[in-house]
Amino acid sequence: MYGMINGAIDKDEMSLKSSGSHQSSTGAPGEKTCTQSGCHSNAFIQQNDTTNTFQFGEKSNTLYSDDTVGIKLTVRKAGTTKFGFQIVCLDSMNKNAGTFVIYDGVRIQSQNADDFVPTAKGRRYLTHTYQGNKAIIPGEIEWTFSWIPPQNGYKGKVTFYMMSNCSNNDQTSSGDQFYSTKFSANYQQVSSVQEKVSYPLHPITIIYNKNSQSFETVLPIYDDIRDIYCFDLVGNTYQLQCQEKSLDGFCQLSMPMQKQIVPGFYGIRVVLNKGAVYTGTSIVY
Known part of the structure; x- marks a missing residue:
């Protein structure tokens, strides 16, 4: 899974690799992935695959500053019993956009950016916990949370970058399969009563x-x-x-x-x- 620790460790310590992703490893602009940062070997990232499903609430692809968007991530891979994920949302300048809201603090946790990745400075991520990496039914897992759009006056495109890990659960750093997904939406700051009613x-x-x-x-x-x-x-x-x-x-x-x-x-x-x-x-x- 994500965040594997290199070196000589015992079996109990091996469980730490399932407790969350390596920081700043979604593959978003300026970031590496776990396959490049040394915590996984012999792994290949597949893009534009149907393994990851990104359900963006009931909203259209145009968002407003007073919207709160429900997000459900689903990962399906036959035979997989342990999964992982990391997600970040960026604006058109590749800066952090909006705020993630956690419903289930047992299965999902927030993450700061990796201090050794300068381009990721200020980005905020969500990832799985150790309790949140197990399949809910054979070959399938889901995580649910919300996202609040930027409140700083930004207008334009926002993009969610997600990386999932379908682990073979063999307690080694090799053989896991990664899937990259991104989803974009247009964001509009509320600026007039005609657009939406604003409340103090x-x-x-x-x-x-x-x-x-x-x-x-x-x-x-x-x-x-x-x-x-x-x-x-x-x-x-x-x-x-x-x-x-x-x-x-x-x-x-x-x-x-x-x-x-x-x-x-x-x-x-x-x-x-x-x-x-x-x-x-x-x-x-």
């Missing part, structure tokens, strides 16, 4: 409840919640779940299943169905 940001107070291990806040009762995002200082973005919303608007917001809230500073963004956006911060001790 509303500050809210957010308190962390240590007993319930959830964030608590009060939201308007006249509208339902569309999306809730949580940002930490490390650069991770998670989609929170509203466990409870009472008649007076009180809400309990929790992390995805099996993802614990660790001490630190968090920013939270709540988007309601009618478009209003509420933001707040909270410190967990």
Whole structure:
């Protein structure tokens, strides 16, 4: 799998090679791949293959700044029991574009760029975890997450670069098969009421409840919640779940299943169905 460690290691340490991809190895412009960086040998990358399926929510190929896009990656390879992936999104200048949102922190993790790849500086990636590399059915795996388009005024094409690994699971660095896929969409920054209605940001107070291990806040009762995002200082973005919303608007917001809230500073963004956006911060001790 991705991220294989070279040298003399024991069988338990070999499992580390399945815990995520090598940094900056999607094959995007300016990057190498695992087949070139020394962690895999005798491997060939196939492009424009049907092994990888990139499902881009229900959106068209034109996106707007207030869109949140659901993405599902599916990899199918008969006989494969372990898989891996890495994905990055770049703008027309090959700079990082947008923000990935993690639903399942057990199977998916975020990654920074490789410091030894100057052209990848500032890029943010998603990759599998050790728990997220096993086939869900024989010969098939999928990962689901979301992507928030750029909020910095950029307009133009964005391209997702994805690399998958179909491992032969023989505990060696050779024999794995890699598949490269890219998907492009046109991105438009909302600039007028005629394009889309823009809503101001509303500050809210957010308190962390240590007993319930959830964030608590009060939201308007006249509208339902569309999306809730949580940002930490490390650069991770998670989609929170509203466990409870009472008649007076009180809400309990929790992390995805099996993802614990660790001490630190968090920013939270709540988007309601009618478009209003509420933001707040909270410190967990």
